[in-house]
Amino acid sequence: MTKSAYTAINTITALWLVMGAPVAHASCAASTCFLVTGTQDGIANPGQLIMDLSYRYITANQAQKGSSETSEALTAGVDFESGEIEADHHRELRTTNELAQLDISYGVTPKFALSVSIPFMNNRDHEHDIIHGPGDEDYARERTSGMGDIRLTGKYAAHTSIRHLLVAGLGVKAPTGEYKLRNSSGDINELTLMPGSGAWDGLISMHYTYQIQPHKWDTFISGAYQLATANDLEYKMGDTLLFNAGTNYRFTAHEKEFTTSLQINLRQAPRDEFNDQDVPNTGGTWVYLTPGITVHATANTAVYTHLQLPLYQAVNDTNLAPSYGLIVGLSHSF
Numbered sequence: 001m002t003k004s005a006y007t008a009i010n011t012i013t014a015l016w017l018v019m020g021a022p023v024a025h026a027s028c029a030a031s032t033c034f035l036v037t038g039t040q041d042g043i044a045n046p047g048q049l050i051m052d053l054s055y056r057y058i059t060a061n062q063a064q065k066g067s068s069e070t071s072e073a074l075t076a077g078v079d080f081e082s083g084e085i086e087a088d089h090h091r092e093l094r095t096t097n098e099l100a101q102l103d104i105s106y107g108v109t110p111k112f113a114l115s116v117s118i119p120f121m122n123n124r125d126h127e128h129d130i131i132h133g134p135g136d137e138d139y140a141r142e143r144t145s146g147m148g149d150i151r152l153t154g155k156y157a158a159h160t161s162i163r164h165l166l167v168a169g170l171g172v173k174a175p176t177g178e179y180k181l182r183n184s185s186g187d188i189n190e191l192t193l194m195p196g197s198g199a200w201d202g203l204i205s206m207h208y209t210y211q212i213q214p215h216k217w218d219t220f221i222s223g224a225y226q227l228a229t230a231n232d233l234e235y236k237m238g239d240t241l242l243f244n245a246g247t248n249y250r251f252t253a254h255e256k257e258f259t260t261s262l263q264i265n266l267r268q269a270p271r272d273e274f275n276d277q278d279v280p281n282t283g284g285t286w287v288y289l290t291p292g293i294t295v296h297a298t299a300n301t302a303v304y305t306h307l308q309l310p311l312y313q314a315v316n317d318t319n320l321a322p323s324y325g326l327i328v329g330l331s332h333s334f
Helices: 003-011 016-020
Strands: 049-065 073-079 084-109 112-133 136-146 151-160 164-173 201-213 217-227 240-253 256-269 284-296 301-315 318-333
Touching (some): 049 073, 073 318, 084 318, 256 301, 284 318
Antiparallel strands (some): 049 084, 073 084, 084 112, 112 151, 151 164, 164 201, 201 217, 217 240, 256 284, 284 301, 301 318
16 A cells, blocks of 8 residues: 555544534434544545445443433433423433444645535434323334435645644534434424434534654544534534544554554533523533554555443433444545
């Protein structure tokens, strides 16, 4: 693999979630994978096109109160028809999130690139008990699917050298996904189960890589902030802060090239808002340890997988917390 191809595959697409993947905050879908894959946050060479196809899976089934485990997670429900927040509306049981996404990056100049993230599959499977009163409960299982919100990002290489790469990103999330799907009772479902949020969001990111051994061993830190706005239902997701730090090491075995990685990932979000009121059981702080490996199948193609393991999870009030997250993907440069 050429050095330019290596740089493209290992930095151009390095931060797929920071500027390219949806983040859910609220009670029923309060989790998604967020990590650095090594394939989405650098600057493509002028005229170079990089396509990244990924699949992400995460399941939330651990009831928590703050940072401690608890016997049950009672969460609020939002009645969009009446404009009311119903406390302890249901008991969370399990939520499974599946996402398939296509990321495309294109080098415009030696220092500027454009990228678009298209989450073309968003599947959520959610189970809960609806609480009508003492001893009066109904089991419900809701499934939602559809295309999510598309993100467009411009990335600028503020500093480049043999050992240093500093990339700044600025972007926007467009409300292209469905956000008014109905549940089995005919009401608008919980917004965090929707493929989209129905709102425009601003995106800003920064990514720094230091080459300890150029094209072999590097370390990185990155951060991002998503500034959310309210949709026409008067619901606003909490702004999201992301921070990642880790290292990548490249080696050859059995005539194949590999890159191993280990990283720490943090996500923090305040409570969502509905009609200018805080929504209980939304937001929190999540910290994960994420090992991963990339197989460089050809000079321009890489296959990767990452496993996300919780180190610390603190939800606001009570909620479900994920037990693990998994991402697998394929990246190719043209």
